[in-house]
Amino acid sequence: MKRVALCLLLVLSAACGNNGGNGDKDDGTGDVDMWWVDQGPGVDGKPELLDQVPGDGEPYEFPELEDHNVKPDLQDKVSPPDETGPDEIEEKDEYVPPAGEVGAVCTTGTQCNSGLCLEARQGMKCSGPCSAEKPCPADFACIPFPGVDGTVCVPGKVNLCRPCTANEDCMSNGVDVGDRCIPLGSKGAFCGGNCQGGTACPAGYGCHGMIDKLGKPTDQCVLPSGDCTCTEKFIQQGAWTPCYNQNLLGKCEGERYCTATGLSPCSSPVPEEEQCNGKDDDCDGQVDEGVGDFDKDGSPDCVDEDDDNDNVADFADNCALGANPGQEDFDKDGKGDVCDDDDDGDGDPDVSDCAKFDATIFHGALEVCDGLDNDCEGGIPNDELDKDGDGVRGCDGDCNDNNNQVFPGAQEDCATAFDDDCDNENNPDDALNCKILYKDEDGDGFGSPDSKCRCVPEPPYLADNSDDCDDSKKEVHPGGLEDCSTANVDENCDGTFNQQDGLNCKLFYKDGDGDGYGVAESICACVKFGVYTADNVLDCNDNNAQVNPKVKENCLTFDIDDNCNGTANDMDAQNCDPWFEDKDGDGFGMGVAVCICQPQSVYTAPNGEDCNDTNKEVYPGRKEQCSTDYDDNCNKDTNEADAEGCTPWWVDQDGDGYAGTKICYCKAPANAEDYPEDCCDADPNAHPNQTKYFSDPVNWCNGFDYNCDGSEESQYNSSCVEAPCSAGWFQPTPGCGVSGNWCLNCAGCGSCIGQTIQQKQKCR
Numbered sequence: 001m002k003r004v005a006l007c008l009l010l011v012l013s014a015a016c017g018n019n020g021g022n023g024d025k026d027d028g029t030g031d032v033d034m035w036w037v038d039q040g041p042g043v044d045g046k047p048e049l050l051d052q053v054p055g056d057g058e059p060y061e062f063p064e065l066e067d068h069n070v071k072p073d074l075q076d077k078v079s080p081p082d083e084t085g086p087d088e089i090e091e092k093d094e095y096v097p098p099a100g101e102v103g104a105v106c107t108t109g110t111q112c113n114s115g116l117c118l119e120a121r122q123g124m125k126c127s128g129p130c131s132a133e134k135p136c137p138a139d140f141a142c143i144p145f146p147g148v149d150g151t152v153c154v155p156g157k158v159n160l161c162r163p164c165t166a167n168e169d170c171m172s173n174g175v176d177v178g179d180r181c182i183p184l185g186s187k188g189a190f191c192g193g194n195c196q197g198g199t200a201c202p203a204g205y206g207c208h209g210m211i212d213k214l215g216k217p218t219d220q221c222v223l224p225s226g227d228c229t230c231t232e233k234f235i236q237q238g239a240w241t242p243c244y245n246q247n248l249l250g251k252c253e254g255e256r257y258c259t260a261t262g263l264s265p266c267s268s269p270v271p272e273e274e275q276c277n278g279k280d281d282d283c284d285g286q287v288d289e290g291v292g293d294f295d296k297d298g299s300p301d302c303v304d305e306d307d308d309n310d311n312v313a314d315f316a317d318n319c320a321l322g323a324n325p326g327q328e329d330f331d332k333d334g335k336g337d338v339c340d341d342d343d344d345g346d347g348d349p350d351v352s353d354c355a356k357f358d359a360t361i362f363h364g365a366l367e368v369c370d371g372l373d374n375d376c377e378g379g380i381p382n383d384e385l386d387k388d389g390d391g392v393r394g395c396d397g398d399c400n401d402n403n404n405q406v407f408p409g410a411q412e413d414c415a416t417a418f419d420d421d422c423d424n425e426n427n428p429d430d431a432l433n434c435k436i437l438y439k440d441e442d443g444d445g446f447g448s449p450d451s452k453c454r455c456v457p458e459p460p461y462l463a464d465n466s467d468d469c470d471d472s473k474k475e476v477h478p479g480g481l482e483d484c485s486t487a488n489v490d491e492n493c494d495g496t497f498n499q500q501d502g503l504n505c506k507l508f509y510k511d512g513d514g515d516g517y518g519v520a521e522s523i524c525a526c527v528k529f530g531v532y533t534a535d536n537v538l539d540c541n542d543n544n545a546q547v548n549p550k551v552k553e554n555c556l557t558f559d560i561d562d563n564c565n566g567t568a569n570d571m572d573a574q575n576c577d578p579w580f581e582d583k584d585g586d587g588f589g590m591g592v593a594v595c596i597c598q599p600q601s602v603y604t605a606p607n608g609e610d611c612n613d614t615n616k617e618v619y620p621g622r623k624e625q626c627s628t629d630y631d632d633n634c635n636k637d638t639n640e641a642d643a644e645g646c647t648p649w650w651v652d653q654d655g656d657g658y659a660g661t662k663i664c665y666c667k668a669p670a671n672a673e674d675y676p677e678d679c680c681d682a683d684p685n686a687h688p689n690q691t692k693y694f695s696d697p698v699n700w701c702n703g704f705d706y707n708c709d710g711s712e713e714s715q716y717n718s719s720c721v722e723a724p725c726s727a728g729w730f731q732p733t734p735g736c737g738v739s740g741n742w743c744l745n746c747a748g749c750g751s752c753i754g755q756t757i758q759q760k761q762k763c764r
Contacts, residue, residue, distance in 0.1 A: 180194070
């Protein structure tokens with residue numbers, strides 16, 4: 001049998017219906033309406049469904065191509081492929097469409113009559129409108145295309161043989177042309193090419209009935225045998241497909257990728273028998289199943305570093321198969337108590353030892369007075385029984401084992417008449433319920449610090465307190481009366497001598513601020529005491545040493561009666577300010593000032609500059625008024641220039657007979673004019689009709705326009721030139737007010753033969 005490649009000039013046949021032409025993207029799950037071409041006479045329009053997808057672990061093999069989509073009578077009309085591979089076979093007598101037509105090679109839409117250049121299986125091809133009357137060339141599908149009205153020819157089999165994971169991976173130019181993702185067993189899944197309706201497959205491919213990724217039957221062009229080849233496009237896209245290795249032990253899934261060296265092998269391992277290695281060797285989703293797992297944590301004992309799951313690693317665990325997180329080892333023999341059959345190491349096994357954690361108790365041990373069954377015989381001697389339950393047995397020294405209040409170490413109690421602690425002494429010092437009694441040598445009822453705790457008083461321990469400060473004097477004790485006439489004797493034991501209110505005391509007044517003046521609060525003491533040092537009650541503020549009868553009043557102490565005279569801030573106090581009488585309330589006063597701390601009554605003005613204290617409209621700084629006939633602003637001038645309501649007049653300020661200054665007066669002055677004539681009213685030499693020349697500029701006004709004609713005229717403009725010539729400037733001629741060389745005799749041609757003097761150029 002021979003394999004052939006189809007190199008036929010196809011004749012378009014009748015078309016199938018479309019799907020409405022709405023341009024929606026197909027999801028690969030339904031039928032695709034498209035136009036297909038006739039393969040030629042004698043070739044069936046639809047291949048037979050000859051193949052089925054193999055089961056897991058079965059190799060995928062195709063029959064020879066002649067059994068599929070090529071009729072027997074065409075076997076001698078097709079050529080076998082060469083050895084270069086399916087995508088490199090050169091077709092013979094292939095129809096080449098004119099430039100711009102559907103199927104013509106293009107790189108951009110501008111090279112196509114339709115303006116639409118689409119990716120084809122080999123390069124880019126022009127697209128164009130299509131219909132039942134105008135079908136598409138071979139390997140083009142007549143279907144709706146996004147952004148285009150109606151249907152157009154879209155190249156098919158663009159991703160033929162591409163590794164895929166879903167039908168969408170096999171779409172052409174973003175639309176579904178019927179190419180499907182076909183699972184090919186363990187090798188993975190690859191894009192087929194739609195050959196429904198008898199559409200021819202590329203050379204080297206056969207049309208077979210297949211099952212796609214969604215489990216739906218479909219006719220697709222696939223390689224009869226061998227692996228697909230990774231094209232440069234597939235490599236750049238990172239195309240990949242799921243794959244697997246399977247045998248009787250299991251199935252391990254992996255992936256295959258298009259790389260620069262070709263399609264990679266399946267990344268999954270080959271299933272093996274499960275071993276204890278922490279891996280899922282047979283790919284059944286379980287790790288190391290079937291091996292021992294003491295702590296049931298899912299990690300086999302052969303790899304588990306903590307078999308009993310007690311958070312202590314096996315290498316350090318003193319009982320590896322017995323959970324003991326605290327590593328208890330009572331007898332310190334290196335074997336944990338959990339797995340040690342003799343925990344106390346006394347030679348008596350735990351199962352028979354009556355005290356497995358006490359090495360002194362075991363079968364054969366000697367009995368001792370400890371209240372325990374030392375020999376594990378099940379009995380305790382009577383003198384070890386503690387019949388009264390006071391915690392002390394007869395063998396331990398209990399002198400009355402019928403009274404639980406009596407035993408060695410018990411607290412002696414003044415309330416009992418017997419020997420509580422078995423020491424042969426009844427109610428000694430410091431017994432329970434004893435009373436502290438203090439030594440009282442002078443018999444005044446007050447004792448010294450020397451004390452004893454006794455059940456009953458016994459001399460000299462008779463006092464119930466230790467408050468006496470001198471136990472040798474009966475008159476000295478707490479509550480005794482102090483006497484100012486006895487020096488260094490503390491009669492009342494309060495720690496001080498001769499305190500207040502004693503016999504022969506003196507009255508002292510409180511002087512809290514230490515200024516020598518006191519207030520009414522006082523004490524009667526032998527001597528001055530604390531703040532009670534004053535012999536008077538003249539202070540009016542005992543918290544401020546600067547306030548007392550001897551202090552001068554001070555304005556800086558606001559509202560404080562510094563000298564205790566009953567008033568604050570007296571006239572002529574320190575730091576007082578002069579204030580003038582301001583009867584009209586305009587803020588300016590007159591007359592003689594008084595020195596007071598702050599304004600008061602009519603003395604409210606800080607100055608005496610008012611010239612009329614009966615008119616509040618008259619004061620310094622007020623705007624002079626033309627409407628009044630008196631001095632409004634107290635500047636000793638009435639209705640001066642620029643007063644309120646004045647009229648502007650031109651006057652002669654410099655006395656040159658020409659007015660040039662505009663001044664506002666209440667009445668027209670004698671030299672007033674209606675308009676200005678003087679160009680500089682600050683200089684009497686500057687005025688109209690001035691005939692003189694001047695060497696210095698006009699005062700205040702600058703320039704040399706002394707005749708007010710708007711220009712500066714030089715007095716001498718002549719210079720030494722060609723004969724005839726006379727006296728003149730020896731070049732250059734100076735400007736106004738500038739000194740130059742004046743030649744008294746000129747020789748001509750810019751030369752000077754006579755005397756030269758320095759003088760300024762005058763102007764007007």
